[in-house]
Amino acid sequence: MQCDLLSPAKEQYLEVKGMAGNDCEFTLSQAGRKLAQDRYQISNYIGPAPVSLTAYNQAVRQQVKRQNVSREKLKTVFKDLVLEDSILDQLGPAIVSNSQIFLYGSTGNGKTSIAERLVRVFDDNVYVPYAIEIQGQIVNIFDAVVHEPLEEEEGVDGR
Numbered sequence: 001m002q003c004d005l006l007s008p009a010k011e012q013y014l015e016v017k018g019m020a021g022n023d024c025e026f027t028l029s030q031a032g033r034k035l036a037q038d039r040y041q042i043s044n045y046i047g048p049a050p051v052s053l054t055a056y057n058q059a060v061r062q063q064v065k066r067q068n069v070s071r072e073k074l075k076t077v078f079k080d081l082v083l084e085d086s087i088l089d090q091l092g093p094a095i096v097s098n099s100q101i102f103l104y105g106s107t108g109n110g111k112t113s114i115a116e117r118l119v120r121v122f123d124d125n126v127y128v129p130y131a132i133e134i135q136g137q138i139v140n141i142f143d144a145v146v147h148e149p150l151e152e153e154e155g156v157d158g159r
Contacts, residue, residue, distance in 0.1 A: 045138040048159040050131040056141075063126055069095050077120040081113055095121055125150055129159055 013032035017025040028036065051059075074088045094101045095118070103111040127150070130142040152158050 043138045045131055045140065048130045050133040050138050051129045051157070051159055053132055053134045056129060056132045059127060059129075064098065069121060073121065077117050078114070081110065081117070083110075083114075087114075091118075127156065129157075 011031070012029055013035060014026045015029045015032075017027045019025065069092050071088060071092065074092055078088070091101075091114070101118070103115055105111055128141055128147055131138050131140050133139075
């Protein structure tokens with residue numbers, strides 16, 4: 001195999017550096033470095049290629065899942081909190097509704113403790129992209145402080 005046959009001729013953003021076994025090695029040309037610097041001035045995002053907003057919306061819709069929530073499941077999730085049964089009676093239907101839940105009350109009544117445990121009801125993963133592209137702008141979505149990377153699965157876009 002000849003590397004010069006693979007070399008892009010029109011834009012000339014890459015230069016052939018040489019061969020490593022059967023693989024061609026490329027490096028950025030001066031034009032490629034200039035383009036990278038120009039693009040970095042527009043957005044300093046570095047990471048996997050962003051997904052489009054349309055693809056992101058489609059992926060979110062595909063991941064919506066109805067939860068089967070029982071009183072036993074709720075008791076397990078909230079076992080370390082002292083909650084009245086009436087609270088569980090309200091939380092169950094709220095979770096099953098697949099809608100927003102608004103927790104309210106005075107300071108110190110356990111709203112945050114309940115909210116932090118609600119995620120335990122869901123026993124599946126949610127795929128979140130590293131970034132999305134909206135009208136030429138890149139918006140970071142993945143936050144290593146909040147999200148955990150999943151093992152790559154066949155048929156799932158790794159971005």
